[in-house]
Amino acid sequence: MTRKELIEQIRLKKSYLCVGLDTDITKIPRHLLSSPEPVFEFNKRIIDATKDYCVSYKINTAFYEALGLVGWEAMERTVDYIPSTHFTIADAKRGDIGNTSSQYAKAFFETLNFDAITVAPYMGADSVRPFLEYQDKWTILLGLTSNSGAADFELQQAGEGLLYEKVLTTAAQWGTPDNLMYVVGATQSDWFTNIRKLTPDHFYLVPGVGAQGGSLKEISEKAMNNDVGILINASRAIIYASDKEDFAEKASEVAKEYQAEMATYLK
Numbered sequence: 001m002t003r004k005e006l007i008e009q010i011r012l013k014k015s016y017l018c019v020g021l022d023t024d025i026t027k028i029p030r031h032l033l034s035s036p037e038p039v040f041e042f043n044k045r046i047i048d049a050t051k052d053y054c055v056s057y058k059i060n061t062a063f064y065e066a067l068g069l070v071g072w073e074a075m076e077r078t079v080d081y082i083p084s085t086h087f088t089i090a091d092a093k094r095g096d097i098g099n100t101s102s103q104y105a106k107a108f109f110e111t112l113n114f115d116a117i118t119v120a121p122y123m124g125a126d127s128v129r130p131f132l133e134y135q136d137k138w139t140i141l142l143g144l145t146s147n148s149g150a151a152d153f154e155l156q157q158a159g160e161g162l163l164y165e166k167v168l169t170t171a172a173q174w175g176t177p178d179n180l181m182y183v184v185g186a187t188q189s190d191w192f193t194n195i196r197k198l199t200p201d202h203f204y205l206v207p208g209v210g211a212q213g214g215s216l217k218e219i220s221e222k223a224m225n226n227d228v229g230i231l232i233n234a235s236r237a238i239i240y241a242s243d244k245e246d247f248a249e250k251a252s253e254v255a256k257e258y259q260a261e262m263a264t265y266l267k
């Protein structure tokens with residue numbers, strides 16, 4: 001999906017919501033466990049219930065990889081089921097020496113047809129480049145993450161600025177706002193004004209509203225640019241809104257509430 005197409009979807013739906021499919025087999029409603037493919041069945045119902053209120057789905061691959069072959073199959077079926085109007089993200093946090101990164105890129109952009117993948121920047125330019133070589137695909141680089149451990153490295157001084165600032169400004173030379181985004185945690189709202197100044201045109205994938213307590217209002221006010229420029233992810237708050245038979249209705253209600261609030265912030 002191109003940047004233009006993504007922005008069109010955001011404007012059309014008045015939503016920059018990304019629903020996180022962090023589907024944990026131990027948390028899905030019990031009645032689904034007797035179905036032949038419980039994880040896919042759960043995802044399918046969540047997608048049907050939320051697709052009108054969001055523009056993106058983020059599949060955190062850890063939850064699928066943990067199940068082995070059946071998990072990988074559930075991920076494949078899920079990404080194929082997501083409507084082509086929605087931006088699909090493999091939250092896989094990959095990155096390795098160049099020839100290995102090329103295989104990761106092939107796995108997520110070709111074998112699985114994701115629009116985007118999250119990538120760790122630690123190994124530098126040659127580890128990220130293979131992802132950026134794909135036309136109309138996106139690399140989403142970890143910038144300033146939502147966890148408390150962000151203070152251990154990302155918020156440490158590195159030369160004249162902080163390490164995360166160096167990641168943002170250096171990586172901006174490797175790609176363009178048309179194929180590179182950054183992950184910035186919603187729990188890091190104090191830093192958003194500075195982040196927007198450093199990277200005025202890039203999109204941010206912002207996890208951390210809902211279960212991690214980040215503020216949708218604060219992020220929207222500080223981080224939005226003229227092209228909207230943010231995708232806000234919520235996983236547990238939506239997909240586990242209920243653990244009963246009404247889980248899909250409840251997920252729909254929560255997604256609808258996020259969308260309605262987002263509509264009020266859009267410029």
Ligand SMILES: O=c1ccn([C@@H]2O[C@H](COP(=O)(O)O)[C@@H](O)[C@H]2O)c(=O)[nH]1
Nearest residue numbers: 060145146185207210211212234235236
């Ligand atoms: O800094 C980061 C990077 C990634 N994540 C991922 O986003 C979702 C958040 O899930 P919630 O249930 O909405 O808290 C999850 O997949 C994380 O691995 C993040 O939280 N922070």
